[in-house]
Amino acid sequence: NSPGCSSSTCVYGIQYGDSSFSIGLFAKEKLTLTSNVVFDNFLFGCGQNNQGLFGGAAGLLGLGRNKLSFPSQTAIKFKKIFSYCLPSSPSSTGFLKFGNDGLSKSVKFTTLSTISGGESFYGITxxxxxxxxxxxxxxxxxxxxxxxxxxxxxxxxxxPPTAYSALRSAFRKQMNQYPMAKPLSILDTCYDFSKYSTVSIPKISLFFEKGVEVPIDARGILYVNSISQVCLAFAGNTNDFDVLIYGNTQQKTLEVVYDGTRRMIGFRTGGCT
Structure with a gap:
């Protein structure tokens, strides 16, 4: 929401898709990343009342497309370009980078789109x-x-439920040699691997415009609750007209590159482990 100000004090409020919210003071300060990278009059929120699923996070870095996001406020330096790689486990290391220095030539780009009513989101096709x-x-x-x-x-x-049904059916067909386990929350296709030392799972890929294929890492296909309850890490929406969301489990080990200036998004396998 747009901050509201009274005299010299400004207040913000924001609610997220999972109903978590943050309310606090809206402030302006000099942001220093390095001695040579300094941004004057950087706008940010200082949360006073934070409720919901924030876990132990000390704060949130807004990377969206709106004018108050970090990429937008630092565009003069980084040109709205950033990339990250989410590691497959807490023992592995990922990264978050700003700007295009050292960008791999093997990144495959597709076009970003805009979602009606959600201009801060990165739309994909x-x-x-x-x-x-x-x-x-x-x-x-x-x-x-x-x-x-x-x-x-x-x-x-x-x-979309129609797409999820097709994915689930094909996955179950290729996994029919393994005993199924009870569902886990929204995950309805689970297996008991307790009697197996090795498991073979089918590869899953997403295809985007411009001929870009993104293979999902095996650790992004299954969610392991326990060895006796390992689930297909996809879920269906309520109906086919709900927004499709490409979540972070399926982004594991990929380098994902956002280029807000060119309105492109790129993917590279093996970005981290």
Whole structure:
């Protein structure tokens, strides 16, 4: 929400998709990243009342497309370009980088789009999906019906129910040698691997405009609650017109590059482990 000011004091309030919220003071300060990278009059919020699923986080860094986000406020230096890699486990190391220095030439770019009513989100266009190397019989119009975004703050990828049903059916068919386990919350396709020393799972890929294929790392396909309850880490939305969300579990080990100036987003496999 737009901050409201009275005299020299400004207050902000923001609510997130999971109903978490933050209310506090809206402030301006000099931001120093290094001795040579300094931003005057940087706008930020100092939370006084923070409720919801923030865990032990000390704060949030806004990376969206609106004018108050970090990429927008630092555009004069970094040109709205940043990249990250989310590691597969807490014992591995990922990264967050700003600017295009050292950007790999193997990054494959596709076009960003805009979601109606969600201008701060990074819209994407997924045109197909595959399981085990075979594309699913899903119309591109189904995948685009409610629009689609990529979100580093959403854990599990949410698909239109028609698309999720096709994905689940193909995945279960190729996993029928393993005993199933009870569902886990929104994850309804779970397996008991307690009697297996090795497990073979089918590859899953997402296909974007401009011929970009993004294979999902194996650690982004399954969510391990325990060895006896390992679940397909995708879920279906309520209806086909809800927004498709490409979540962070399926982004693990990928380098994801956002170029807000050119309105492009890029992917590279093996960005981290």
């Amino acid at each position: 997924i045109i197909a999906m595959s399981v085990g190397g075979k594309k699913l019989s899903i119309s591109a119009s189904i995948l685009a019906a409610g629009g689609a975004i990529i979100d580093s703050g959403t854990v599990i990828t949410r698909l």
